[in-house]
Amino acid sequence: MRIPQSERELTWWEKIYLPEVVRGLAITGRHFFVNLARHVLHLLGFNKVPKGAVTFQYPEEVRPISPRLRTVHRLARRADGSPRCVACMMCETVCPANCISIVGAEHPDPNIEKYPVRFDIDLGKCVFCGFCVEACPEDAIRMDTGIYDFAAYTREGMILTLETLLSLEPAPYVKVPPQDRAADPGPIHARKGTVAPL
Amino acid sequence: MVLEAVIVLLKAGFIITVALTFGAVLTWVERKQSAVMQDRIGANRAAILGLRVIGLFHILSDAIKMFTKEEFTPARGDKFLHTLAPALSIFFALMTFAAIPFGDTLRVGNRVIDLQVANLNAAVLFVFAMVSLGVYGVVLGGWASENNYSFLGGMRASAQMISYEVTLGVSVIGALLIYGTLNLQEMVRYQGHMYAGWIPRWGILLQPLGFLLFLVAGIAETKRVPFDLPEGESEIVGYWVEYSSMKWGMYMFTDFIEMTLLSAMASTLFLGGWQVPWLMPDGFHFPWATVPLPHLAVVVLQVGAFLLKVSFLLWLQMLIRWTLPRVRYDQLMAITWKYLLPLSLLNVILTAAVLLVLR
Numbered sequence A: 001m002r003i004p005q006s007e008r009e010l011t012w013w014e015k016i017y018l019p020e021v022v023r024g025l026a027i028t029g030r031h032f033f034v035n036l037a038r039h040v041l042h043l044l045g046f047n048k049v050p051k052g053a054v055t056f057q058y059p060e061e062v063r064p065i066s067p068r069l070r071t072v073h074r075l076a077r078r079a080d081g082s083p084r085c086v087a088c089m090m091c092e093t094v095c096p097a098n099c100i101s102i103v104g105a106e107h108p109d110p111n112i113e114k115y116p117v118r119f120d121i122d123l124g125k126c127v128f129c130g131f132c133v134e135a136c137p138e139d140a141i142r143m144d145t146g147i148y149d150f151a152a153y154t155r156e157g158m159i160l161t162l163e164t165l166l167s168l169e170p171a172p173y174v175k176v177p178p179q180d181r182a183a184d185p186g187p188i189h190a191r192k193g194t195v196a197p198l
Numbered sequence B: 001m002v003l004e005a006v007i008v009l010l011k012a013g014f015i016i017t018v019a020l021t022f023g024a025v026l027t028w029v030e031r032k033q034s035a036v037m038q039d040r041i042g043a044n045r046a047a048i049l050g051l052r053v054i055g056l057f058h059i060l061s062d063a064i065k066m067f068t069k070e071e072f073t074p075a076r077g078d079k080f081l082h083t084l085a086p087a088l089s090i091f092f093a094l095m096t097f098a099a100i101p102f103g104d105t106l107r108v109g110n111r112v113i114d115l116q117v118a119n120l121n122a123a124v125l126f127v128f129a130m131v132s133l134g135v136y137g138v139v140l141g142g143w144a145s146e147n148n149y150s151f152l153g154g155m156r157a158s159a160q161m162i163s164y165e166v167t168l169g170v171s172v173i174g175a176l177l178i179y180g181t182l183n184l185q186e187m188v189r190y191q192g193h194m195y196a197g198w199i200p201r202w203g204i205l206l207q208p209l210g211f212l213l214f215l216v217a218g219i220a221e222t223k224r225v226p227f228d229l230p231e232g233e234s235e236i237v238g239y240w241v242e243y244s245s246m247k248w249g250m251y252m253f254t255d256f257i258e259m260t261l262l263s264a265m266a267s268t269l270f271l272g273g274w275q276v277p278w279l280m281p282d283g284f285h286f287p288w289a290t291v292p293l294p295h296l297a298v299v300v301l302q303v304g305a306f307l308l309k310v311s312f313l314l315w316l317q318m319l320i321r322w323t324l325p326r327v328r329y330d331q332l333m334a335i336t337w338k339y340l341l342p343l344s345l346l347n348v349i350l351t352a353a354v355l356l357v358l359r
């Protein structure tokens, strides 16, 4: 097998190291002084200057996330507030982690086949692949809540039930299709640690 | 007699306090400077009553952590030596500060106080002797742990330190030839003279190569990146694997104090020590003007200049530490024996030849 030769021979100038060391020090030194100056200017109130660090001070300052990010699931609702899910078991079947469990029942409305009585997602097992969202024929399950800091003290605590899934709202940055607007009571994300608008 | 003793104690107290403060603050500088260099913010969460003071309380929380952690001695290790080793390390590092002149003379009444704890005639030799003894702390630590890895680590560390000591010693000989003395205070006084009336006669101008070699060998001697093979906290099993709590802390602290020592020595030997350019005992003598200053202001300026030079060199060492990758062990040995030592010998020969022609 031919190994691609990306390495080139060092020139004599590079081989004596010292000039290259100085060059490296100049780069890091420049970062040091530029960032220091920016920090100082920010402290003095010049907020237009670019920040001196790329750090997000996490719990207080949340990093903007992409609308495509797969976050905790929710179940969408119809205009009347009932779940869109028809308990077709597609998501349960496709889930590679086997973490969705659905119990369906006959729906009184003959136009709707079934509805979920129970719908549990075990986030402790979920790999956030998004296959359930892809598989759903009703666009009922979505991963757009923008919540990623979920944790629990017990394994049971990681299981989201139907009620929880239905109560979750899309993150403020997610564009809700017009036909769903009536159903969505609007963003209620006053929750600490949710996503800053992009 | 008693007064003499009190004065010496005060001076010793001053320099020890300075050294320990530098050591402590360096733990903070290490975090913050690396953060600023890498576009980060750095440790800033330690707070007292919600007050963060840009992370300075991390020094305190570190100290509390070190003192309250379990102090572990390996069951089959030598308890006495295991405890003695870090103490030796830090003791010899602090001892050296006795010889460092941190100012000229202070006149109080008609008493003239030399701003140096011990005005030794062979101060350079004393410093190198103490630095060499520091190796014992390392090798004993590795040996007393009764652990093959730490033993090997101790051996590796002492091999490195002994090798670089050779270069460290030879690199200053050029400077010694020029100054014609082993007394650090007199060296600094020599560097107060001017060339052509306005260029300060600092060692770095006369011995640029010597300064460079001294700095490189010194960094290796303090076991810092890129020569941190003895320690390499996260990757390499070194001589201190079996150390915990404040015993480990003392090793770490020794490192920072040795860095301070290296900076103090480098500024004394090559950057004019406490000399401020154009500052004479009676005030500034600029080539274009003379500004008389009171005696106390001159002394404060001088001590301040010395601390400033030390701080600058510490900053430089931190910059180097957070920029360069670690060298391999064979490279480490090759650097000193194949390049640094011949270069430092060349430096000595060149300096001697030039001096022979000039004098």
Ligand code: SF4
Pocket: A091, A094, A095, A096, A097, A098, A099, A100, A121, A125, A126, A127, A128, A129, A130, A131, A132, A133
């Ligand atoms: S994201 Fe993947 S693993 Fe998680 S519930 Fe959906 S299909 Fe299962």
Ligand code: SF4
Pocket: A084, A085, A086, A087, A088, A089, A090, A091, A092, A102, A135, A136, A137, A138, A139, A140, A141
């Ligand atoms: S695929 Fe959609 S409709 Fe079918 S069970 Fe899952 S969420 Fe309900």
